[in-house]
Amino acid sequence: MFERFTKDARAVVHAAVSDAKATGQSTVEAEHLLLALATSPELRSLGLDRERLADALIEEERRSLSVVGLSAENYQQRKPASSAHEPRFGASAKLALQRGVKLAQLRGGRRFRAQDLLAGVLAAEHGRVPRALNLVGIDVDELRGRI
Amino acid sequence: MDACHALRSLYGEPGNAVQGARSSSRSTRSVWNALGCAVGRSSSPRFECSGGDNCITEANGVTTGGQATEQPRLTNRGSSTRVDRMVVQSTEVPEDPVDALAAVGAMRRLADRVEAAAVSQAISDGWTWAQIAEALGVTRQAVHKKHARRVESARD
Numbered sequence: 127m128f129e130r131f132t133k134d135a136r137a138v139v140h141a142a143v144s145d146a147k148a149t150g151q152s153t154v155e156a157e158h159l160l161l162a163l164a165t166s167p168e169l170r171s172l173g174l175d176r177e178r179l180a181d182a183l184i185e186e187e188r189r190s191l192s193v194v195g196l197s198a199e200n201y202q203q204r205k206p207a208s209s210a211h212e213p214r215f216g217a218s219a220k221l222a223l224q225r226g227v228k229l230a231q232l233r234g235g236r237r238f239r240a241q242d243l244l245a246g247v248l249a250a251e252h253g254r255v256p257r258a259l260n261l262v263g264i265d266v267d268e269l270r271g272r273i
Numbered sequence: 274m275d276a277c278h279a280l281r282s283l284y285g286e287p288g289n290a291v292q293g294a295r296s297s298s299r300s301t302r303s304v305w306n307a308l309g310c311a312v313g314r315s316s317s318p319r320f321e322c323s324g325g326d327n328c329i330t331e332a333n334g335v336t337t338g339g340q341a342t343e344q345p346r347l348t349n350r351g352s353s354t355r356v357d358r359m360v361v362q363s364t365e366v367p368e369d370p371v372d373a374l375a376a377v378g379a380m381r382r383l384a385d386r387v388e389a390a391a392v393s394q395a396i397s398d399g400w401t402w403a404q405i406a407e408a409l410g411v412t413r414q415a416v417h418k419k420h421a422r423r424v425e426s427a428r429d
Contacts, residue, residue, distance in 0.1 A: 190379035193372045201386045257375060
């Protein structure tokens with residue numbers, strides 16, 4: 127499977143893993159893939175750079191916690207401890223990869239591109255990625271259509 | 274990143290059923306061998322239910338482009354019903370559970386961060402792993418396994 131990944135797609139996966147590791151997280155999730163995809167033309171054309179996406183994810187968490195009356199100001203990941211463990215793929219990242227692979231197969235492509243990975247990440251109906259994108263005013267349906 | 278690790282995370286050990294994607298164990302094995310990944314122990318069975326006929330299969334379908342991949346999961350009917358009733362009667366979860374479910378995920382991540390920070394602080398204050406474990410209500414082995422490498426690498 128992995129050998130079908132294009133160089134770009136591999137680079138995205140690697141960047142997502144390093145990102146999760148650098149922020150001390152034990153799992154790689156879909157949001158790490160999204161952040162690693164921030165240089166993709168589809169996201170850049172919407173003015174979505176890495177920083178804006180990262181802010182959207184922080185805001186998503188702030189709002190989610192406020193629903194149950196919690197504030198995490200003292201525990202935001204500003205200066206995170208890096209993890210010594212190699213992070214594992216979490217459920218949301220596995221789903222994104224599975225969906226991306228499926229979409230690539232439907233497209234009839236033999237190679238798995240970074241764009242397929244983005245399509246897989248955006249296919250999520252629930253979870254942090256669509257919630258964060260909605261917060262920055264992105265119409266996820268429209269974005270899916272562009273890919 | 275270790276490609277073997279990524280593969281293992283994604284597809285489990287070679288030879289096991291692959292969730293969502295069809296892939297023969299032979300081709301999976303060849304990829305593993307090509308990457309020089311050691312083939313370790315096989316993992317335990319994924320789906321278990323002790324309730325006999327009470328076990329029902331839920332199709333947790335993921336729809337992508339008109340095709341559905343099924344992720345069968347066995348659920349004990351009794352416990353499922355009980356949980357449903359409990360949610361309705363005893364909590365103030367809004368009608369649309371979307372925010373409450375997102376809050377649960379956010380709380381888990383917050384709990385992980387608070388735990389990591391607190392364990393680091395405790396260690397630098399001279400606590401033993403046994404004391405930390407007791408305070409957290411988990412075994413010493415569990416807390417050591419989860420935090421020892423991180424704490425030690427941060428110290429260097």
